[in-house]
Amino acid sequence: MPDTTPLVSIGLPVYNGAGRVPGVVRSVLAQDHANLELVICDNGSTDDTEAVCRRLAALDERIVYHRHPRNLGLLNNFISAIDLARGEYFRWVGDDDRLEPQCVTRSLEPFLRDERIVLVTTQVAYTGPDGVTETAAYEGTALGSADPVARFAEMLRLLNQSHLLIDPLYGMVRREPVQAIPRRNMLREDEVFATKLALAGPWAHIPEVLAHRNWKHDRLPKLARRLDVPAWQARFATLLQCREMLRWLPQAGLTPAQHRRARAAVLRMYGTRHRRTLAHRTRKLARMAASVTASRGTAHG
Incomplete structure (x- = not known):
């Protein structure tokens, strides 16, 4: 049969x-x-x-x-x-990933229960270059909301959290609606795509480790070379990322009120990341200044 x-x-x-x-x-x-x-x-x-x-x-x-x-x-x-x-x-x-034997079966279950679902994520175990494996449980519910802006805002929040919590790019999707979402080659495109998925429909999450991935954090200039994008984008990655999100909002089928809420959520995320970048650069400059002072002291000592 x-x-x-x-x-x-x-x-x-x-x-x-x-x-x-x-x-x-x-x-x-x-x-x-x-x-x-x-x-x-x-x-x-x-x-x-x-x-x-x-x-x-x-x-x-x-x-x-x-x-x-x-x-x-x-x-x-x-x-x-x-x-x-x-x-x-x-x-x-x-x-270089590995799936547990029940990954597909378990991931299908939410789709078969709810035709609105566009993406099902699972808990993932990540192994770093040092051989240490880590995982974390995502316990939120907003990504399953019927409100697209609630899902969008939750995804933006998660982008500033640990990568261990959720990985939408390696979940299971309804192929046709996701295939239709346009993508642009740029730094942090995976994060932009994740927000487009959040706007496309509700998600479900399975709190079981059903996939294993190797994880290596690359700095933005190195990622730019891998993606073959201009090197200058590394200095403006957050600005370009938020601009791409804002460009997508008019195409996401939102009401005017939802559009305003989503736009405000993007601007909040930009502010958060910009403050983090400034704080990081300030600490870096402080370390450099301290190093120069120490080396001068040693030279005169």
Whole structure:
């Protein structure tokens, strides 16, 4: 008999990940949800990624392998994964991530209970470069609100909190409405996209560790090089991020009153981040001044 359960697509963007891909592929194919496809998007890798992926695809018909003839950039490779997917539901996975076997099944449950849900997140365990694994429980409810501005404001609040609490970019989504949301290559685009998702519809959250990710914090200039965006954006990342959010609000289907509330929430976030940046720079200058004073004292001593 044909499988009547929903088709779920997992999108795996990869570049030069020959040694990492087999592990994440095994975790995806081990899901206890049978009606599954894994879409691998190879961003013109120059190592053995193509050979590895073709061997894996030959072993399991659920794998769809697509190789770009050239590197399209990090964001465009992520977009290509959702564009090539066929499933009613979709989830991105990193090339060094790992999913628990019940991740897809558990993530589907809220969608099947409530047709308004556009995104389901789960608790995630993050392992840093030092090998230490951390996780944190998100206990809020505002992201499930019927009020789009309540969801939007909560996402803005979370952007100034720990990354351990929630990760909307690696949750499961209803593919078609999320695929239709435009994205712009820029610093902190992932945060901008998260706010667009918050405006798109209610979310659900599963307080269980169902995914494992490796986490490395890169400074903005390094991220600019990875994303191939102008280096000057690193100095104005918060301003550009908030401007992009404000540009999206008129397209989010808000009432005039909701638009005003959402705009005020963006301005509050900008103020919070700007104060943090000024405080950080002040402390840095103070340390530099103290270092210069100390070195002069040593020289005269």
